[in-house]
Amino acid sequence: MGKTQPTAETCDNCGRVIGKLETPHLLHGEHVVCADCYQRLHPQPPVQTIEATAKLWKAVQAIGVLGILVGVVMLVIGIRNQGDAAMTGLGALFIVPGCIGYIVGRVCAWWFHG
Numbered sequence: 001m002g003k004t005q006p007t008a009e010t011c012d013n014c015g016r017v018i019g020k021l022e023t024p025h026l027l028h029g030e031h032v033v034c035a036d037c038y039q040r041l042h043p044q045p046p047v048q049t050i051e052a053t054a055k056l057w058k059a060v061q062a063i064g065v066l067g068i069l070v071g072v073v074m075l076v077i078g079i080r081n082q083g084d085a086a087m088t089g090l091g092a093l094f095i096v097p098g099c100i101g102y103i104v105g106r107v108c109a110w111w112f113h114g
């Protein structure tokens, strides 16, 4: 009480004394805050979520392309087998959602990227 320690710093946010072993953090270049407050107050860059979303849509596109490739291979095999209806039908079943997945992935990647 009344005695001030020149070496000890207090947190500008919560007023807690920042110990010598703790690392004082600078917030906005002027406020000295403790590590806890710094983590809570420091704005997290939204870049990570954008990258995660982009990766998700890229994955959707990749799955779509894979579906188209598998479908085309099945179609070719079906046609070679004297028009194997089951095989060609299965191929079409892969190509249609594959195209949809690819288009949705492309559109969403473009849409969410701004």
Ligand SMILES: [Zn+2]
Binding pocket: 011, 012, 013, 014, 015, 016, 033, 034, 035, 036, 037, 038
């Ligand atoms: Zn604090």
